[in-house]
Amino acid sequence: WALRAPGADPAVDHFEHLPGAIASLAVGIAIWSYHWWRAQDEADYSPTLKVSANRAYEYIVAALGLGALSVASFVIIDTALVVVTERSIELISGVDLWREPVAVALTLALIGGSLWGYYWPSAQRRITPNDAHSERASLSRKIFTFVVLGIGIMALLGSVSATLFVFLRDALDASLSLDTVRDIRPAIGVALTAAFILPYQWSVYRADRLAEPKDDADTVRRKRVSVLAQEGAHELIRGIEDALGYSVDTLNWTDDEAVTPSLSTEALSDLAGKVAVSPGGRVLIVLDAAGARVLSYD
Known part of the structure; x- marks a missing residue:
């Protein structure tokens, strides 16, 4: 509407479909908010799972934002070429060939830029000296990087x-x-859009590859860990997951002798060390009054 030509339709006619669009937007926001709340509520049972869920969400939304920016770039380039190649038609017919595409491109750029500009820097800020490998090696980041590079190439x-x-x-x-x-x-619009995006994403991929540890000594060897605990031991399970650095499976212990011990930070660290040096690829942690027993098996 702001780009309309003089003498175009009045605002009341131009915005006659706006109530329906607002209603659809409200429904979409409500559905999005509900599922986000449900995901956060379920992830609260495991801090490690919550981190993974938040990470996946950020990369998904960042990908949507980047997709919107890509479409906006294509529309702008294509519109510029249309104005050049169809200038004679515009002069003869008096029809503006650029107003509607430019409005679409600006809308997509505003939405996509907001999403990508917020969530991608948020993901990049998690690459700290203490947690760089965990973030760079995450499945969500790898999927995002390879999908963008694959589609772009x-x-x-x-x-x-x-x-x-x-x-x-x-x-x-x-x-x-x-x-x-x-x-x-x-084709020119697609090529130039890909040429804008690929160099940066390739630099991100190269930085992630160069930051990978040179040997297995710097990585945490994950094992399939199960914890036999009574119902209501969520806080202790969270502490075990924090100490291990990854999520565990919980087995509900229903016997009368089932207890939930109180383990200090040092005890949790010792427990994680026992899990790490256990010979088996799978580990069962049995909680008892004295603390926790570590049983390994294959």
Whole structure:
């Protein structure tokens, strides 16, 4: 509406569909908020699981924001080429070919830029000296990086191939003209958009690879750990997961002798050490009045 030409439809006609859009937006926000609340509520049972859930959420929303920015970039580039190639049509018909696409691009850029600009720096800030490997090696980050790089590389190769094909076809046919630019216009938009995004994402990927530990001594060897505990031992389970650095499976102990001991931070650290040096690939932690017993098996 702000980009409308003089003498265009009045605001009341232009915004006649706005109530329906607001209603749809409200429903979408309500559904999003409810599922976010449910996910947080379920993840509260395990601090490690909560970190993983928050991390996955941030990368998903950042990917959506980056996708919106990519579409906005494509629309802007394509619109610029349309204005150049279809200038004669615009002059003859008096129709503005750029107003609606520019409005769409600005909308996508505003939404996508807000999402990506908030959640991606948030993910990057978690790469601290004490937790750099955990964040860089997370499954969510790897999926995000490889999906963006994969889509970007395929889009770049496909658009460059299409551009070369059309150009060589018309060149060999001695028919290079404005129609050639019209034919390769979408491919140029895709190629330039991919060229804007890929260098940065490649630098992120390279930084993650270079930061990987050179040997297994710097990594935590995860084992399949199960804890036999009575119902209501959530706080103790959280402490065990914090000490181990990963989540555990909980087995509900229903016998009368089941107890929930009080373990100090030092005791939890010792327990994590016993799990780490246990010979088996799987570990069962049995809670008792004296503390906890570690039983390993394969």
